[in-house]
Amino acid sequence: MSGEIDLSDIEKKQIRETWKVIDPHMAILGSQVFVWIFRNNPDLKSLFPFKDTPTEELERHPVFRNHAYR
Numbered sequence: 001m002s003g004e005i006d007l008s009d010i011e012k013k014q015i016r017e018t019w020k021v022i023d024p025h026m027a028i029l030g031s032q033v034f035v036w037i038f039r040n041n042p043d044l045k046s047l048f049p050f051k052d053t054p055t056e057e058l059e060r061h062p063v064f065r066n067h068a069y070r
Contacts, residue, residue, distance in 0.1 A: 026069070027065075027068070027069040030068040030069055030070070031058070031059055031064070031065070031068035031069070033068075034058070034064070034067075034068050035055060035058060035059075038055050038058070039055060042055075048063075048064075048067070049063050050063050050064045050067075
C-alpha cells in the first residue's frame with residue numbers, strides 16, 4: 001500500500017473548494033481544535049512546551065499561538 005488515496009477529479013475539486021473556505025480561518029480553527037483536544041484529553045497537553053499554561057490562557061501564549069496557527 002503506497003499511502004495514496006485515489007480520488008476522482010470531482011472529489012479533488014470539492015477538497016480544493018472546501019480549503020478555500022477554511023483557509024482564511026485556519027488560525028482560529030487550529031487553536032479551537034487544540035483547546036478542544038486539551039479539554040477532552042488533558043494528559044496530552046503535557047507533551048507540549050506550554051503544558052503549564054492553563055487551558056483558558058492558551059490563546060495568549062506565544063508558543064501555543066505559533067503552533068496552532070501554522
